[in-house]
Amino acid sequence: MIRLSRLCDYGIAMMTHLARDAQxxxxxxxxxxxxxxxxxxxxxxxxxxxxAGLLASHRGAYGGYGLARPARxxxxxxxxxxxxxxxxxxxxxxEGSGDCEIERLCPARANWQRINEAIRRALSEITLAExxxxxxxxxxxxxxxxxxxxxxxxxAG
Numbered sequence: 001m002i003r004l005s006r007l008c009d010y011g012i013a014m015m016t017h018l019a020r021d022a023q024x025x026x027x028x029x030x031x032x033x034x035x036x037x038x039x040x041x042x043x044x045x046x047x048x049x050x051x052a053g054l055l056a057s058h059r060g061a062y063g064g065y066g067l068a069r070p071a072r073x074x075x076x077x078x079x080x081x082x083x084x085x086x087x088x089x090x091x092x093x094x095e096g097s098g099d100c101e102i103e104r105l106c107p108a109r110a111n112w113q114r115i116n117e118a119i120r121r122a123l124s125e126i127t128l129a130e131x132x133x134x135x136x137x138x139x140x141x142x143x144x145x146x147x148x149x150x151x152x153x154x155x156a157g
Contacts, residue, residue, distance in 0.1 A: 002089060004080060004084060005083065005084050007041070007044075007045060007083050007084070008079070008080055008083040008084045010035070010037045010041060010042070010045055011045045011048070011049060011079055011082070011083045012076065012079055012080075012131065013035045013037065014031055014035050014037060014042065014045060014046070014049075015049065015054070015055075015067075015074070015079055015128055015131075016128065016131045016132050017031060017034050017035050018031065018055075018065065018066065018067055019067060019071035019074075019128045019129060019131070019132040020132045020141065020144075021034075021141065024062065024064075024066065025057075025058040025062065025063055025064035025065055025066040026064045026065055026066070027063075027064040027065075028042050028043045028046050028064070028065065029042075030064065031046065031064075031065065045083065046065050048082055048083055049065075049079070049082055049083070050065070050068075051082075052078070052081075052082030053068055054067070054068055054069075054074055054078060054079065054082055055067060055068055056068040067128075070129070071127065071128040071129035071132060072127050072128070072129040073127070074127060074128040075123065075124045075125070075126060075127055075128070076123045076124075076126045076127075076128070076131065077120060077123035077124040077126075078124075079128070080123060087116065087119065087120045087123065088116060089112060089115060089116050089119065090112050090116075
């Protein structure tokens with residue numbers, strides 16, 4: 001099974017929340033509460049994303065975290081790599097020498113490289129701005145939730 005780590009999944013949810021919230025920097029506690037990520041985990045993720053240059057931290061009374069670049073300039077691949085490391089489906093795809101004992105003789109290696117590159121390219125083409133456009137109700141800001149209910153009411157009737 002190919003699966004992102006829980007840390008990465010949380011990180012994408014947190015980045016998506018920040019991309020949708022244009023009210024300026026948010027504290028780690030606010031971000032954790034809004035996304036349902038445990039506070040200690042949220043702090044760890046925010047620091048990793050900051051080190052990767054995806055988030056900027058702002059000090060002071062109105063400080064917190066905000067996107068370091070516009071959401072349309074941040075890709076899902078960048079977030080994954082900041083939290084989970086290089087995108088590699090098999091050991092032979094990872095940078096440096098792999099742990100695979102049959103790497104030199106493997107007839108599937110070239111195809112794994114093609115598959116890995118296709119997945120990496122797809123993730124690089126999806127921006128954080130796109131991720132922020134379709135959001136479940138649980139992650140909507142209160143005013144957005146009210147607007148959605150109003151528009152659904154008008155459509156129904």
